Amino acid sequence: MSDYDVVIVGSGPSGSATALALHRLAPDIAERTLMIDLATFPRPKLCGGGLTHASERTLRSLDARPEISTVPVDRVELTLPRRQLAVRGQGLFRVVSRLDFDAALVARVRDRGATTVHEGEKLLDWEQDARGVTVRTSRRSYRARVVVGADGANSRVRRLLRLPGTHTRMMALEVMLPGTPGREHVASFDFRAVGAGLRGYYWEFPAVGGGSPMMSAGVIEVAPPAAGERGRLKELLAERLAERGVSLADTTLRGHPARWYDPEVGHCAPRFVLVGDAAGTDPFWGDGIASGLEFGQLAATSIVRALRTDDYSFADYASTVRRSRIGRVLRLRRSLGRRFYRRAVPSYLLFEWGGRRLLRMTNQ
Numbered sequence: 001m002s003d004y005d006v007v008i009v010g011s012g013p014s015g016s017a018t019a020l021a022l023h024r025l026a027p028d029i030a031e032r033t034l035m036i037d038l039a040t041f042p043r044p045k046l047c048g049g050g051l052t053h054a055s056e057r058t059l060r061s062l063d064a065r066p067e068i069s070t071v072p073v074d075r076v077e078l079t080l081p082r083r084q085l086a087v088r089g090q091g092l093f094r095v096v097s098r099l100d101f102d103a104a105l106v107a108r109v110r111d112r113g114a115t116t117v118h119e120g121e122k123l124l125d126w127e128q129d130a131r132g133v134t135v136r137t138s139r140r141s142y143r144a145r146v147v148v149g150a151d152g153a154n155s156r157v158r159r160l161l162r163l164p165g166t167h168t169r170m171m172a173l174e175v176m177l178p179g180t181p182g183r184e185h186v187a188s189f190d191f192r193a194v195g196a197g198l199r200g201y202y203w204e205f206p207a208v209g210g211g212s213p214m215m216s217a218g219v220i221e222v223a224p225p226a227a228g229e230r231g232r233l234k235e236l237l238a239e240r241l242a243e244r245g246v247s248l249a250d251t252t253l254r255g256h257p258a259r260w261y262d263p264e265v266g267h268c269a270p271r272f273v274l275v276g277d278a279a280g281t282d283p284f285w286g287d288g289i290a291s292g293l294e295f296g297q298l299a300a301t302s303i304v305r306a307l308r309t310d311d312y313s314f315a316d317y318a319s320t321v322r323r324s325r326i327g328r329v330l331r332l333r334r335s336l337g338r339r340f341y342r343r344a345v346p347s348y349l350l351f352e353w354g355g356r357r358l359l360r361m362t363n364q
Contacts, residue, residue: 002034002140002142002143003032003142003143003144004032004033004034004116004142004143004144004145005029005032005033005144005145005146005307006022006029006032006033006034006144006145006146006147006148006303006307007033007034007035007036007133007135007142007144007146007147007148008033008034008035008036008147008148008150009036009037009123009135009147009148009149009150009151009156009157010035010036010037010148010149010150010151010152010155010276010278011035011036011037011039011041011102011105011106011109011117011119011150012037012045012102012150012152012276012277012292013101013102013105013276013288013289013292013293013296014150014275014276014277014278014292014293014295014296015035015037015148015150015151015275015276015296016035016064016102016105016106016108016109016296017058017062017064017105017275017292017293017294017295017296017297017300018148018150018275018295018296018297018299018300018303019033019035019109019112019115019296020062020063020064020105020108020109020112020296021062021296021297021299021300021301022115022300022303022304023109023112023114023115024061024062024063024300025300025301025304026304026307027114029303029304029307030112030114030115031114031115033114033115033116034115034116034117034118034142034144035109035115035116035117035118036117036118036119036121036123036137037106037118037119037120037121037151038120038121038122038123038151039119039120040119040120041102041103041106041107041119042099042100042102042103043099043102043103044098044099044254045098045099045102045256046098046172046174046218046254046255046256047098047288047289048095048174048187048203048205048216048218048287049095049096049097049098049101049205049207049208049216049289050073050093050094050095050187050205050287050289051070051093051094051095051096051101051289051290052093052287052289052290053093054290054294054326054329055289055290055293058290058293058294058297059293061297062293062297064105064108066096066100066101066104066105066108067104068096068097068100068101068104069096069097069100069208070094070095070096070208071094071095071184071185071206071207071208072090072091072092072093072094072095072185073091073092073093073094073095073185073186073187073205073206074088074089074090074091074092074185074186075087075088075092075185075186075187076092076186076187076188076189077186077187077188077189078188078189078191079188079189079190079191079192080191080192081191081192081195092187093187095187095205095206095207095208095216096208097207097208100208101289106119118139121137121138121139122137122138123135123136123137123151123156123157124136124137124138125160126147126160128270128271132144132145132271133145133146133147133271133272135147144271145271145306145307145312146271146272146273146303146306146307146312147271147272147273148272148273148274148275148299148303149161149272149273149274149275149278149279150274150275150276150278150292150296151278152276152277152278153169153170153256153257153258153259153277153278153281154257155274155277155278157272157274157278158274158278161269161272163265163266163267163269164265164266169257169258169259169260170200170220170221170222170223170257170258170259170260170281170286171220171221171233171255171256171257171258172218172219172220172221172255172256172257172258172286173218173219173220173233173234173237173253173254173255174216174217174218174253174254174255174256175216175217175218175237175241175248175251175252175253175254176207176214176215176216176217176251176252177214177215177216177217177241177244177246177251178212178213178214178215179206179207179209179212179213179214179215180213180215181213183204183206183215184206184213185206186204186206187203187204187205187206188203188204189201189202189203190202190203190204190240193236194340194341197232198219198221198232198233198236199221199222199223199341199342200219200220200221200222200223200233200286200341201219201220201222202217202218202219202236202237202240203216203217203218203219203220204216204217205217217237217240217241217244218237219233219236219237219240220233220286221233222260222283222284222285222286222337222341223260223283223337223338223341223342234248234253237253258277258281258286258288259277259278259280259281260280260281260282260283260286260334260337261279261280261281261282261283261291261330261331261334262280262283262334263318263321263322263327263330263331263334265280266318267279267280267317267318267321268314268317268318269314270312270313270314271312271314272314273299273302273303273314273317275292275295275296275298275299276288276291276292276295276296277292279295279321280330282330282333283330283333283334283337283338284333284334284336284337284340285333290326291326291330294324294325294326295321295326298317298320298321298324298326299317301320302314302316302317302320
């Protein structure tokens with residue numbers, strides 16, 4: 001049985017950011033860190049792939065900005081029942097392929113030469129005692145002083161911990177389409193269906209394709225339907241695609257759940273911390289990259305403190321997240337999402353008052 005200071009379960013952006021931040025803060029701890037993932041990278045991941053300025057800041061601080069193909073976005077549009085808002089600007093954000101982005105981050109962790117990375121290895125369960133945690137996987141068992149749950153919206157770590165509280169679940173559906181000439185650098189968010197009961201939006205993003213422009217088109221339900229309403233994601237996606245002359249039946253449909261951030265829900269337990277989608281993601285846009293990267297940095301700081309002081313309670317982790325920049329942003333977006341998607345404020349009034357602010361929020 002191998003002994004580690006830290007075992008990170010999940011090698012997506014939040015898991016890799018945790019490993020990279022540990023290397024920056026405490027190389028000796030990074031050398032005694034193991035990161036495992038059920039997948040083998042590169043692996044597909046449903047996501048619009050937008051890297052905002054917040055994501056870029058975190059990547060630069062970790063010296064981990066990947067050199068991969070991207071598509072810059074120079075115009076963002078919000079479509080409402082009564083009007084359309086738009087903002088122009090060079091490099092509002094950029095779009096990456098999650099296939100390439102996630103694999104590049106894992107490669108960067110390996111390049112550091114400290115953290116051990118295992119792919120194709122599934123977490124089974126664990127046993128905890130006064131001295132640490134015995135983590136059992138599909139390959140073998142490991143001893144760890146700290147375990148990080150970075151294993152996404154369906155986090156097995158979270159399920160095994162049985163943390164109190166519940167998360168509002170999101171669901172997204174996505175298809176890939178040929179790009180539209182003249183809109184290769186435009187990202188759009190269509191909120192027209194909010195008035196009809198959808199608690200989310202339809203999106204169109206440029207996408208990184210092979211040799212020709214591609215577009216990601218999809219719909220996300222950020223909050224579940226109200227009592228008496230039914231989710232109609234697939235129906236709405238079909239309607240929007242029909243407006244473009246595309247039949248949903250002729251596309252390859254992908255779906256994936258997510259969880260929104262709730263400051264009242266537990267994100268840690270003695271010897272365990274959760275990061276990224278396992279902890280919760282953006283409660284308005286559903287974006288998980290920026291929050292996942294920043295969660296990784298916060299977790300690394302708390303882990304170093306725990307290992308240096310021999311205090312593994314992580315009693316202050318939730319409050320640290322709440323006080324952080326990303327914690328403040330997520331709380332703001334949660335409040336806005338609760339009002340907007342539950343139609344406590346009519347969409348046209350909300351956007352008349354805060355539409356420009358929302359456009360800026362796409363890039364925070």
